[in-house]
Amino acid sequence: MSYRVLIVDDSSVVRSMVKKAVAMAGLDIEEVHEAGNGREALEKLQSHWVDIVFTDLHMPEMTGIELVQAMARSGVLSTTPVVVVSSDPSESRVEELRRLGVRAYLKKPFRPEGFRAIVEEVLQGPKGESHAG
Amino acid sequence: MPAEMSPDRLAELVAETLEEAAFVFAEPADPPPPFHGDVLEARLRFAGPSRGELALRASAGFAEGLAANLLGMEPSDPEIGTRSRDALGEIVNMLAGAVVLELFGPAAQTSIGVPAVRGAAGAAPGSCLAHLATEEGERLDVWLQPSPGSSP
Numbered sequence: 001m002s003y004r005v006l007i008v009d010d011s012s013v014v015r016s017m018v019k020k021a022v023a024m025a026g027l028d029i030e031e032v033h034e035a036g037n038g039r040e041a042l043e044k045l046q047s048h049w050v051d052i053v054f055t056d057l058h059m060p061e062m063t064g065i066e067l068v069q070a071m072a073r074s075g076v077l078s079t080t081p082v083v084v085v086s087s088d089p090s091e092s093r094v095e096e097l098r099r100l101g102v103r104a105y106l107k108k109p110f111r112p113e114g115f116r117a118i119v120e121e122v123l124q125g126p127k128g129e130s131h132a133g
Numbered sequence: 134m135p136a137e138m139s140p141d142r143l144a145e146l147v148a149e150t151l152e153e154a155a156f157v158f159a160e161p162a163d164p165p166p167p168f169h170g171d172v173l174e175a176r177l178r179f180a181g182p183s184r185g186e187l188a189l190r191a192s193a194g195f196a197e198g199l200a201a202n203l204l205g206m207e208p209s210d211p212e213i214g215t216r217s218r219d220a221l222g223e224i225v226n227m228l229a230g231a232v233v234l235e236l237f238g239p240a241a242q243t244s245i246g247v248p249a250v251r252g253a254a255g256a257a258p259g260s261c262l263a264h265l266a267t268e269e270g271e272r273l274d275v276w277l278q279p280s281p282g283s284s285p
Contacts, residue, residue: 010247011219011222011223012219013200013203013204013216013219013222013223016203016216017203017204020204020205058244058245058246058247059247060247086230087226087227087229087230087231087245088230088233088243088244088245089230089231089233089234090233090241090242090243090244091239091240092240092241092242093242093243107230108154108226108230109150109154109155111153
């Protein structure tokens with residue numbers, strides 16, 4: 001199965017870092033879309049189907065949390081897995097994100113192997129399960 | 134100060150962040166080497182039980198090398214110049230995560246702002262100031278200071 005990915009961050013460097021990590025994860029990637037904030041991400045999501053969203057939290061115009069909330073309100077986007085990529089270490093923030101339906105939290109800086117493990121689990125389920133297809 | 138942190142501990146967090154994120158190796162330096170060329174300054178506000186600001190100064194050349202390492206690009210790549218400020222801001226963002234965790238602990242409600250990068254001017258004003266030097270002899274100044282009443 002090939003995947004379509006959306007990377008949301010106001011930093012072009014971070015978008016490139018995540019893009020590189022996605023490529024290194026060994027997944028079959030069909031398309032990678034990028035957005036500079038939550039509002040741009042919603043616009044992309046309205047015109048492109050994606051299999052997974054990687055988003056920062058603190059962005060101008062629309063934050064990552066506002067993006068997740070907007071996706072949850074939108075029926076068709078509510079099941080799209082979201083992975084938050086952030087340097088914010090707060091446990092309460094991580095718990096809040098879980099309650100909002102965020103599938104995983106990846107703290108920066110991250111190692112490629114840690115990134116790959118999280119992406120595989122989100123897209124394909126825990127090891128031993130088969131969700132591909 | 135938002136909470137107590139020694140300059141030595143701040144320098145350790147800088148070194149750990151640079152190594153983990155970009156394979157850049159740096160150590161505390163006293164006295165620090167001179168800056169080479171233009172100097173950039175990245176600042177970022179953070180909040181938890183109290184508020185503060187974190188800042189990092191480095192040469193434009195260091196920022197370009199940092200961008201190359203973060204992105205896996207050749208230092209001669211023409212795109213590096215446009216990415217260097219963003220790279221410096223991103224390192225401060227990552228460093229802020231470590232600093233906030235150290236200052237307030239994982240259970241605290243915290244927030245990290247968006248980094249701003251500009252040309253450096255004047256003396257570093259921080260009350261917690263650390264100097265480092267990279268393996269290549271690039272100087273890094275990092276400091277923390279209170280920012281009362283301002284939101285991240």
